[in-house]
Amino acid sequence: MTEWTTVALRDVAQVFDGPHATPRKTDDGPWYLSISSLKQGRFDFSESAHLSDVDLPRWTKRVMPRPGDTLFSYETRLGDAAYWGHSCQAALGRRMGLLRPDPERVNPRYLSYAYLGPDFQSTIRENTLSGSTVDRIPVGAMPNWPIRLPDLVSQSVIAEVLGSIDDLIENNRRRVEVLEEMARAIYREWFVKFQYPGHEDVPLVDSALGPVPHEWSVANLFNAADVGFGCSFKSPRFSNSGPFQVIRIRDIPSGISGTFTDEVADPRYAVFDDDVLIGMDGDFHMTVWTGEDAWLNQRVTRLRPKLGLSALHLLLAIEGQIKEWNRAIVGTTVAHLGKKHLQLVTVLVPNEVTLARASGVFVPMMDERRTLIQSSRRLAALRDRLLPKLVTGQIDVASLDLDALVGDRVA
Template sequence: MNKSIRRGWNNTILGEVLTFKRGFDITKKQLRHGKYDVIFSSGFGGKHNDYKVKAPGVVIGRKGTLGKVFFAEKNFWATDTTLWVKDFHGNNEKFAYYFLHTMNLEQYDCGSANPTLNRNHIHSLPVSYPPLPTQKKIASILSAYDDLIENNNRRIKILEEMAQTLYQEWFVKFRFPGHEQVKMVESELGLIPEGWEVKKLGDVVELAYGKSLKAKDRQGGEIAVYGSSGVIGYHSQYLVKAPGIIVGRKGNVGKVFWSDTNFYPIDTVYYVQTRVCLYYVYFNLQNQNFINNDAAVPGLNRNQAYSLSFLLPNKDLLNKFQPFVSLIFNQIKQLNQKNNNLEKTRDLLLPKLISGQIDVENLDIDTGEIAA
């Protein structure tokens, strides 16, 4: 590496540039409604009416989920399963957040049974830290990608709410186009539009079992691997063609996910097969009352799910619904693709910027809004 690129960098130990402290005891049952984020080792996990750490702040997973890094823009409560940066020693907070992403801290597990990070251990790790102006430039470059991703995520959320609102208006409140001319008739679900049917879920939907794929067997690639909590990894081959619906079977019972790309559902989920408009089925399943039938590990019994009532509108209305929602979902798909490209570029730049392989010293970058 060219020495001029590294001019002014400080070869030291982590504890000299970032001092960590263990988080504060609190359980989810002790949370009280409030405006302050609570950060667990797995991420943001609720709100509380009090905080322990002033923002901006950086938090890493200490116990359970190790080494995951989180940035808090508002005052927050770091739980006892985390370590938070008590002292940045005058360094840039956002740069510290990105820097810690490159350290692969999960490899320093010192727990015998439960994965654990020891702050004294990581404090002694050797690091090479750039001067503050360079920190700010690097943080500004990487933040630009994250800001674009966040903006796209906000747009995706709005589009999802639009689609959900359309479903609610047409199929829950029965205010679909031409509803004024449609007679309401009695059914086991109450009054429904004439021509609609109350079926059993099993009459219109098949909940097909996913296939086991252990973490060590996942080959990476472009194919999302779905568990009951959502995307849990990536693989080189798909099991189901897109678009598709995934339903949690073990763990997160009845959690419903949509995939607009080919995917691999593992054995803790079902995937949906149906001849009914897939968008309608997706929203209907989100409103079903799936019941946990397993006392030890939460589980969704397929026969119980099949016995649930399923309101089936007439084909003409579903045919009208399809293009409206399809347009929205296509926009969501495009935004997700943009985010994937932004994340790949950011992740490619991240280690090269943090290590000094890419020189930013002479770049004219506005760092005015980068903290510290």
């Protein structure tokens, strides 16, 4: 039978906090890991920024994340943490802390899972300090907090079980990233450089966008897509569960909603997989939706392609223009994208032969992307069910058939 002991956190790990300022951010370079980088026990690099190589030493004087560390938020999103298994250079952002485990006392990856487990999360809640603006974890007191651990062999088994699931999720993420990079590269080659199959025999002619291949046309976004705007749902009726998902602006980057309502809306506010979504406030994020049936909330726009375009083709055709609006529009507090801006967005529509070839490329990519993302969600749900039971001893790891469990979720 597995033996469990309770020790002080300082007995198995060092605790560090990050700098108390914000560096200049750049488009490339070492990662700058802020609170937004953490997403329910995982890293979301799409929400992470960069800083320059020159600035990196200033932000890592105290500590630089290294493989095996656990990074956590000590303000705003209390309790969120993730295992850092990356070899790339990175710096902690404001309100971020780090646990550096002693591998002779605790399995590094297990420590991350224990941090996310119900016992340590309860300790966090019991010790949280209420501030005038935000609640925070007293990082200085954290080394004295208790943490309950099984023996090292059991820790390694539990870490392997949960880590195998997380590794599958990460592998899916990388495959999605590669698919998206490939799709953008193909779009640039075919529809920006006009190096598409058969281009050698097609002359360029003048258009509203400049020279384009003969028999291609330029369409307004409202002709190239059915454009729908969101509904003003009653926010007091929002909850964490319910019969209907509601897509809010913040859900677009992750492609899944955690907001539900019992309101029934007009069918024109319905969103389905493969609809293109644009956030209309702040950063105008875009995605091809993969979160299954939902309602569209206000300040989110839904596009359904027409003229034979696929959803991925449509997104690639307009994302550069939406990004330009994001840079150009300046609000007093937050930028707002409006219908008047969308009416100025254009779509280059190729002839039928090239359009069919493009769909033959983009549709399978979109299908594979959706399959990978939805598989990752099922795996994440499995991990989130297993984690609290494994790190509290409610499930004996020796009785788990991981291959069968994962196989059911991936299928």
